[in-house]
Amino acid sequence: MKRFVAIAILLVFIFSSFKWIDDFAALYPVYWPKPTYDFSKNKFSKEKVELGRKLFYDPIFSKNNKISCASCHSPYSSFAHIDHALSHGIDDSIGTRNAPVLINLAWQKYFMWDGSILNLDKQALTPITHPREMGESMNHVISKLQQSNVYPILFSKIYGDSLIKEDRVLKCITQFLISLVSCHSKYDSVMNHTASFTKQEQNGYVLFKRNCAACHQEPLFTNNQFSKNELAVNTSLLDFGRMNFTDDRKDSLLFKVPTLRNIEYSYPYMHDGRFTKLGDVLNHYVSIKPSVHNTKALQKGMKLSSNEKIDIIAFLLTLSDRNFIFNEEHLYPK
Ligand code: HEC
Ligand code: HEC
Incomplete structure (x- = not known):
């Protein structure tokens, strides 16, 4: 009997630890190829998606606290920069490229128009630190997040402690990005x-x-x-x-x-x-x-x-x- 209970608990544990695969698979049609994103280091979780969404819309990532990711990636243009040939960043400075849509990123191997970024988890560092985009340093972002009234609580709900680390921040942003699956046309x-x-x-x-x-x-x-x-x-x-x-x-x-x-x-x-x-x-x-x-x-x-x-x-x-x-x-x- 004891052995049976132990096996049952083990099975429940195994199945629940794979639930994230089903949660992500539910977002796209069965006939699509498998995503290329490496989920092993960042398992899909709705809680992280929600936190990533909050971060995506928060201008705290820019030096003057005015530009958020969404300033250049608007949901109403499929997360491109609506009506802007070249994207505009901090202090109205004009970039050199058109902001692409942010959809179905879990299936992409390369990021940016020239493919200069291979890891979606590291992508956000580029706009955050770019002098013509958000012009901020990651260390300063982390200290602003740590001092805020809300973020330490939100991070501790997910990670069990309120420590805000670069890796956690970037992976939550990725979670929101990969949840942007467009497949209902x-x-x-x-x-x-x-x-x-x-x-x-x-x-x-x-x-x-x-x-x-x-x-x-x-x-x-x-x-x-x-x-x-x-x-x-x-x-x-x-x-x-x-x-x-x-x-x-x-x-x-x-x-x-x-x-x-x-x-x-x-x-x-x-x-x-x-x-x-x-x-x-x-x-x-x-x-x-x-x-x-x-x-x-x-x-x-x-x-x-x-x-x-x-x-x-x-x-x-x-x-x-x-x-x-x-x-x-x-x-x-x-
Ligand atoms: C040889 C490969 C190739 C073929 C064939 C091709 N495209 Fe493209 N397409 C590209 C590339 C590469 C870009 C991006 C170019 C750039 O921005 O400099 C692009 C960009 C576009 C864009 C702009 C997308 C955006 O988000 O800015 C549209 C729209 C488009 N193509 C439609 C078409 C249509 C319609 C056809 C067929 C009539 C076609 N393409 C054939 C390679 C191709
Ligand atoms: C100032 C405007 C601006 C801001 C702010 C901005 N982006 Fe972008 N984003 C761009 C432009 C322009 C590109 C294309 C850059 C290139 O190809 O060199 C891009 C590319 C990307 C890509 C690659 C998409 C692909 O298909 O290759 C991702 C992902 C992305 N941005 C996410 C973010 C996130 C997350 C933030 C917030 C931390 C952010 N962006 C802030 C303008 C912006």
């Missing part, structure tokens, strides 16, 4: 067989698969690689993308292939926000002249009529996830 309903495309959307989908999916691969709409989509270099920024980081000429003008989910909300587009409309994006792709020097998928150029461009845009709009954009769990915490 019309496209997803069509894939689940609970909705169907209109004729125009279906036509756009076929054209998309033919012209775009080599890089913007389903179901996450990125192949997680770096590529050149034949944009001319921005002459005022001289941003050479991945080469800035690797110093390798082969990487000149390669940028991370961005997801196209929620693209309706995340304008302006490209690493420097040069295009405001999806029509401008399509016009760019159609203007690429056939050349053997182009990226492989773009060597033949793209022939698309005006109607076909409109059909592709109609398809892209099926990637909009209103449930995600208006999900109260993502908004400023009450």
Whole structure:
């Protein structure tokens, strides 16, 4: 009998220690690939997500206590910087890149347009310490958090003591970031067989698969690689993308292939926000002249009529996830 009770307790313990896997798996469809984020060092937990959310919206991370992560990553634009080509940080200083959407990050291997960050848990250090973003030091952030009325209590509820450490802060922010899963668009309903495309959307989908999916691969709409989509270099920024980081000429003008989910909300587009409309994006792709020097998928150029461009845009709009954009769990915490 005693042995039976011991085994039962052990089983309950084993199952409950794996519950976080189910909690995260419940957030995405079964047909998606497994996430690439290494959960072993930061097990998914709703309590940490909540604390991470509070931190994400808190301007305490900036030197003047005015800029929060959400200043540049607004929930209403799928966590991109709404209407800003280049992001604005502390004291109105202008950055050099467009803030990307923050969705489905648990499936990404590289972060930033040039992939210069490989570990999502360390990503937040860059904006916090960047002189044109939040301009703060991590030590000072920690002491501000430790002195606050609320944070020591919140951290002790999770960790059993009120010590606020860099590692704990960063991992809680990551928890909120990875909880931002967008998978309830019309496209997803069509894939689940609970909705169907209109004729125009279906036509756009076929054209998309033919012209775009080599890089913007389903179901996450990125192949997680770096590529050149034949944009001319921005002459005022001289941003050479991945080469800035690797110093390798082969990487000149390669940028991370961005997801196209929620693209309706995340304008302006490209690493420097040069295009405001999806029509401008399509016009760019159609203007690429056939050349053997182009990226492989773009060597033949793209022939698309005006109607076909409109059909592709109609398809892209099926990637909009209103449930995600208006999900109260993502908004400023009450
Ligand atoms: C001043 C505006 C600004 C602030 C504040 C800011 N970010 Fe960003 N964020 C950006 C820009 C711009 C990029 C792209 C940078 C690049 O590619 O070099 C970015 C990139 C990212 C990425 C990488 C996404 C990807 O797909 O590669 C993550 C994650 C992120 N930010 C999270 C945060 C968090 C967390 C905070 C708060 C601690 C924060 N950001 C604060 C502007 C900002
Ligand atoms: C060879 C790979 C490749 C192909 C093919 C391709 N793209 Fe892209 N796409 C990229 C890369 C790389 C970027 C980012 C470039 C940058 O910012 O400099 C991008 C950016 C975009 C963006 C802007 C996203 C954002 O968040 O700013 C849109 C929209 C887009 N592509 C749509 C399309 C459509 C529609 C097609 C097909 C007609 C297509 N792409 C074909 C590689 C590709």
